[in-house]
Amino acid sequence: MNLTLKIWRQKNKQDKGRMETYPVSNISGDMSFLEMLDVLNEQLINDGKEPVAFDHDCREGICGMCSLFINGEAHGPGREITTCQLHMRSFKDGDTIHIEPWRAAAFPVVKDLVTDRSALDRIMNAGGFVSVNTSGNTIDANTIPVPKADADKAFDAATCIGCGACVATCKNASAMLFTSAKVSQLALLPQGKVEAHDRVLNMVHQMDLEGFGNCTNTGACEVECPKGISLENIARMNREYLSASVTGE
Amino acid sequence: MALSALFLLIFLLQHFSINLISVFSADAFNEVSHFMGTNPLVQFVMQPILMFAVVFHFVMGFVLEIQNKKARPQKYAYYKGSANASWMSRNMAISGLFILGFLAIHMWDFWFPEMQYKYIAMNPEDPTRYFGELQHKFGDVWRVLVYCITFVFLGLHLMHGFQSAFQSMGANGSRFTPTIKTIGKWYAIVIPAGFIFIALFHALNGANH
Ligand code: HEM
Ligand code: SF4
């Protein structure tokens, strides 16, 4: 396959940045999208040019590090996959592919396609945990009975890999799907109930401080999420938030 | 936002029911309108609540819209919104703006004259005047046209808004969410289509008189 790539290039945070066009040739349909970018970068290095910076780590859809807004969609045209799981057979010979970084006030561009997603970490730090004393005899979590249905829902929420595609795709750059998955994975379990009120209030507060937008329930996040995190989690967080605001001190 | 929206949904149903009466019986319409226009509970409790809900709803709607625009200062060069969300859900501010524009005309048409008639000119109440006033307004082709276009936008607004309000209130579950979505779709079609029908009915009937 021969393709034309239109890629966002930006030297650093201060640089204004611009879209640049690169041709690539001899791309196999069996390559992943990231391998295709590796081919481009090798070519750029051979030509003595600066390679395109992009995030990646596991390259098997579990770490949440890869990103990229490809042809107008987060993680490209596929469903329930990350960019590293997107194969070039999804494209045709002669296609033009637009590649941009996640765009959100809360995700500043570091370089080219790499953005700083630490805003999501700070939301976690604000309450995405249960406080357990780990010195001495740590109690096995399995000794606390959990209804199977709740355990399944908590696990589904916990499959969120924190990639930020939900923010990137949302027309409001809202982080509600991420935050609600992280609130839900604990709110559904007995261990999480103790700190439930403070958790939801603090995490939502941090989310607002980071400058994410407001959810208007367009549902784009759920469609683009590589892990199929459901909008039910957002409704659960809204419930948790309402009850915490009413009953909390 | 969702609370004011739910209130507006109930109000709209009530408003629709009363308007619908005008199709069947001029006398009954006059009677109900007279009640609504003179009952102190409606006039001095419900009416201020409604006004507050409308103003709150559109002001908050625009505030949210502005904050959301700020949350993405640098736009995408290529953004395929239609790939994952409906037009209705992405353009609530636009459909809302049409409704707001219409509301301004609507207040000018019905509410200001009504306030003038009742509370400023202090006219004695004539319980038979309402139907005639209604029919007179729908005699104007332009007004009917604007009315019909607005209700198409209201339909689009509610096509997303109805179920959205439930989601915002945290009501989402596999048992009842499909039902809410179905009711929402019917509501968003039937109520606006009904308003359009009533307008056309009076426009055409009025022309015969
Ligand atoms: C005065 C003109 C209006 C404007 C400017 C307006 C604007 C908006 C905006 C911008 C939203 C988006 C917020 C969101 O998606 O959560 C919205 C939501 C909504 N609107 Fe309106 N609107 C107007 C009138 C109405 C009316 C008359 C009704 C119903 C009879 C209505 C029902 C709804 C509903 C149900 C929602 C969803 C609320 C939610 O998800 O929390 N709106 N409106
Ligand atoms: S909710 Fe989905 S899209 Fe959002 S961060 Fe988690 S895995 Fe990524």
Ligand code: FES
């Ligand atoms: S590189 Fe780990 S999910 Fe794509």
